[in-house]
Amino acid sequence: MIQVVIVEDEKHAAEKLAGLIQELDPGISIVAVIPSVKEAVDYFRKNSADLIFLDIQLSDGQSLEIFEKVKISTPVIFTTAYNQYAIDAFKLNSVDYLLKPIRRKELEQSIRKYKETRLGSAEKLNDILRKVSSEKPVYKSRFLVSFGQKMKLVTGQDIAFFYASNKAVFIRLFIGKDLPSDHTLDALQELLDPSIFFRINRKMIININAIKDMHMLSRSRIKLQLDPPPENDLDPVVSIERSKPFREWLEEENRD
Numbered sequence: 001m002i003q004v005v006i007v008e009d010e011k012h013a014a015e016k017l018a019g020l021i022q023e024l025d026p027g028i029s030i031v032a033v034i035p036s037v038k039e040a041v042d043y044f045r046k047n048s049a050d051l052i053f054l055d056i057q058l059s060d061g062q063s064l065e066i067f068e069k070v071k072i073s074t075p076v077i078f079t080t081a082y083n084q085y086a087i088d089a090f091k092l093n094s095v096d097y098l099l100k101p102i103r104r105k106e107l108e109q110s111i112r113k114y115k116e117t118r119l120g121s122a123e124k125l126n127d128i129l130r131k132v133s134s135e136k137p138v139y140k141s142r143f144l145v146s147f148g149q150k151m152k153l154v155t156g157q158d159i160a161f162f163y164a165s166n167k168a169v170f171i172r173l174f175i176g177k178d179l180p181s182d183h184t185l186d187a188l189q190e191l192l193d194p195s196i197f198f199r200i201n202r203k204m205i206i207n208i209n210a211i212k213d214m215h216m217l218s219r220s221r222i223k224l225q226l227d228p229p230p231e232n233d234l235d236p237v238v239s240i241e242r243s244k245p246f247r248e249w250l251e252e253e254n255r256d
Helices: 011-024 037-044 063-069 084-092 104-117 122-133 185-191 240-251
Strands: 002-007 028-034 051-055 076-080 097-099 142-147 150-155 159-165 168-173 178-181 197-199 204-207 211-216 222-226
Touching: 002 011, 011 028, 011 051, 011 104, 028 037, 037 063, 097 104, 142 178, 159 185, 185 197, 185 204, 197 240
Parallel strands: 002 028, 002 051, 051 076, 076 097
Antiparallel strands: 142 150, 159 168, 159 204, 168 178, 197 204, 211 222
């Protein structure tokens, strides 16, 4: 039986991936789902696996930091919406990757590739880490939005927040106008500059410049007052599990 570890900080994304994996191959056992760099380091210091599905951007940092702190020789399939230079490195070194949102057919191909080749040795992974760490991330700063017969180009500095509503994702501009987005929040979380944008809960990613005020609620949750304010049923409250990373994000002054 193949033992798999999923490193993913989005609970619903991890659950969806685990479900797809076991639908495709019931012989695969999901032995752990790990949401952070710290917990992954603790886990791999004591445990091993046959295959790791690894999201690059976690709530407490980039998952590539895991390999700087603990030696891992396990093959890795990256699950990411990361920038092109990293993807090129994965291709070059024959370590597979899946772009979010993950599609069943592509996941099936990745698992088949793992079984057929058993690629992803520590040496290959170290080559990837060296290539990725030598480059600065390039984040998405412009969005081409289509609505009806019209198209509009918006920049990151125009966007107050992204939000999910009725199974769709929308952009709220600082001028108070809403536009549709072609990206999921999971994809946006990795495409956007983390020094400016932060995912406060399952439904919202906010621009730091949209925060007008903050209030403490019970159980360490933080209520945000945004400008422009959200409408409908949106509640700009930082979830409990994101409260600590959110505080750290607010205080972080220098990001590469």
